[in-house]
Amino acid sequence: MRLFSAALSMFGAKVQIAAHEKGIDVELVMVPFTQKEGYAPKHPEVLRINPKRQVPVLIDGDLEIFDSTQIFEYLEDIKPDPALWPASPAARARARRLEHESDEVYFPHIIKLMPLWKTPDDPAGKPAREAAAAFYRTMERALGDREFLAGEYSFADIAFYMAQLFGARMGADMTSETPNLLQWRQRMTARPAVIKVVAPMADYLRSDGRSVPAFLSPIA
Secondary structure, three states, X not given: OEEEEEOOOHHHHHHHHHHHHHOXXXXXXXXXXXXXXXXXOOOHHHHHHOOOOOOOEEEEOOEEEEOHHHHHHHHHHHOOOOOOOOOOHHHHHXXXXXXXXXXXXXXXXHHHHHHHOOOOOOHHHHHHHHHHHHHHHHHHXXXXXXXXXXXXXXXXXXXXXXXXXXXXXXXXXXXXXXXHHHHHHHHHHOOHHHHHHHHHHHHHHHHOOOOOOHHHOOOO
């Protein structure tokens, strides 16, 4: 099984963490990335398999799939234990909704901040930062006093953890306004599967002269 990812791929990192949590061995192919060229030239296997021309891409025998959520669903099917979706249908549906919102509701605001990464306080990014803060408040309510977002640890936690990491990098970090979410982030950061993926990412950021969010300092 081969997984194509990249040093700064949030979506690839989601799949990597899930594979580690499940104890699934994958051959990790890290697609080259530079600040000047991005992912150019694109990896030929990524181009061949994914019409969107993006990582992650998974090859397992004659199966070739892309999109982090679809890859995760495949991993969940081939190795259901340990489960990364809750057991009950309702809880599972809530977890899937949270995962989807992390990718499709929250993260588009962070994408708007990416051109401003060198000047995270730029006024042009204010609407996106405000939208991210509003989403954090929503997730604070969703979490409540539970340990994880859907009650049980799930792919929803992995998805939002990686998304908010990029938010923190782009000047839209969580604050004391969401104390339960900050404690949740500490629990997530301490997970061995998360450390295996996020520590190399932090090392890459430093090697490229970029800042690393302060909450990663205990592991990197």
